[in-house]
Amino acid sequence: MDWNKTKTIFIVVFSILNIFLYSLYINQRTEAQNVQVAGKTSIEDLMKQENITYNVPQVVKNDFSYISANIKTFTEEELVPLENQSIEIIDNKRIESEMSTPVSILNTKEEYYFKDFLTKYVWNGAEYEFWKVDEEARKAIFFQKVNGEPIFYSSNATLTIYWDEDYEVTHYEQRMLEEFSSEEHKKEVLSQDEAVGSLVTRGLLKLDSKVLKVTPGYSSLVQLTGKQVFGPTWNIRVELKDGTIEDHFISAIEGKVIDFKLDKLEEEELDEAEDEKE
Structure with missing residues (x-):
């Protein structure tokens, strides 16, 4: 084998790949920044x-960058202090807990109040942020936070709490990430206004709608063995004319719209549960 010739071929191939990836990034970035092309006045x-x-x-993020993390491996010893529950660790990475005595998640005003439950009964519960309540399924979804911001729709960074007809928690499921690290090289990211403007120019914000809030966070890019990589992401929450709430997500670096679904997250969890049974 002619090693020099082979080495040259590899160099050429990787150079072409790098050029392709860079051009893809530029194209996505250009599309996202059509806000600037159209001009601020035209967006308004x-x-x-x-x-x-x-x-x-306005939320200004000067430290928005890619981050990576490992899937948390739980041990029985660290969970011993948790009271009033029977805990099973599935595949070392998922907690399934049954409450010995149901715990109310309503306050004196008959409103949802999860803080006490997270603090007392969930391992490192303060690291999770409330996302959504599913009244029909009697459950609440929480996303793990990193740098104070939520990780959107990652099955490995989600806490789900379930309750009965008396609004008392019966059981919960938990997964976590740990050993977070940030990419040293910071890339230019979309601002809050650019993210909202991008939705407008794409026609994704409906007539007579109202932007309720814009939240920075992270979304999954790729999962390797035991490790995940996340990219900075904007969440734009909107209220429609009929009162319906919609959530939109845009990658703050690539500028693409991300479509998250709770049912997709649940399907992933069910698939993993089936795999563990087999």
């Missing part, structure tokens, strides 16, 4: 024409 005019209300506090 378009919002007025569609009667879209956008008046929320």
Whole structure:
């Protein structure tokens, strides 16, 4: 084998791959920044024409970058202090806990209040942020936080709490990530206004809608063996004319719209549960 010739071929192939990836990034970035091309005034005019209300506090993120993390491996010893529950560790990475005595998640005003439960009964419960309640299924979804921001829709960074007809928690399921690290090289990211403007120019914000809040967070890019990589992401929560709430997600670096579904997250969990049974 002619090693020099083989080495040259490898160099050429990787150079072509790098050029392709860079051009892909530029194209995605250009699409996302059509806000700037259209101009701030035209975006504002378009919002007025569609009667879209956008008046929320500005969030500036100067430390937005890719992060990586390992899947948390739970041990029985560290869970011993948790009271009033029977805990089973599945495949070393998922907790399934049954409450010995059901615990109420309502406050004196008959409103949902999860803070006490997270603090007392969930391992490192303060690391999770409330996301959504499913009234029909009697459950609440929580996302793990990193750098104070939520990790959106990662099955390995989610806590799910279930309750009965008396609003008392009967059981919960928990997964976590750990050993977070940030990429040293910071890339240029979309600002909050650019993210909202991108939704407007794409026609994703409906007539007579109202932007309720814009939240920075992270979403999954790739999963390797035991390790995951996450990219900075904007969550734009919108209220429609009929009161319906919609959540939109945009990659703060690639500028692409991300479609998350709770049912997809649940399907992943069910598939993994079936694999563990086999």
